[in-house]
Amino acid sequence: MSLIDAILPLASNPTAGSAEVATVNADGTVDILINGAAVPAACIEAYADRAVGDVVFVIPVRGxxxxQGRFTTS
Incomplete structure (x- = not known):
């Protein structure tokens, strides 16, 4: 197993999809849950009002x- 696969589960074949925000960081990034592991993620500017528990749409970019944004609840 490569180091990147150990750090980011399924990193060799990531796909776009949903994830839950586990942590909102002071620098504007978030940690999202991918296969039970907290993984750092950048956010586009339009995803403002970030909150723990948000269900968001994510795309893989360079490992x-x-x-991209939060799913609506209605």
Missing amino acids: GYVV
């Missing part, structure tokens, strides 16, 4: 993830 990491970018949060």
Whole structure:
């Protein structure tokens, strides 16, 4: 197993999808839950009002993830 696969589960074949925000960081990034592991993710500016528990749409980018926005609850 490569180091990146140990750090980011399924990193060799990441796919876009949903994730839950585990932590909102002071620098504007978030940690998201991917297969039970907290993984750092960048956010686009439009995803403001970030909150723990948000269910968000993420896309893989260069071995990491970018949060595109929050799913609505209605």
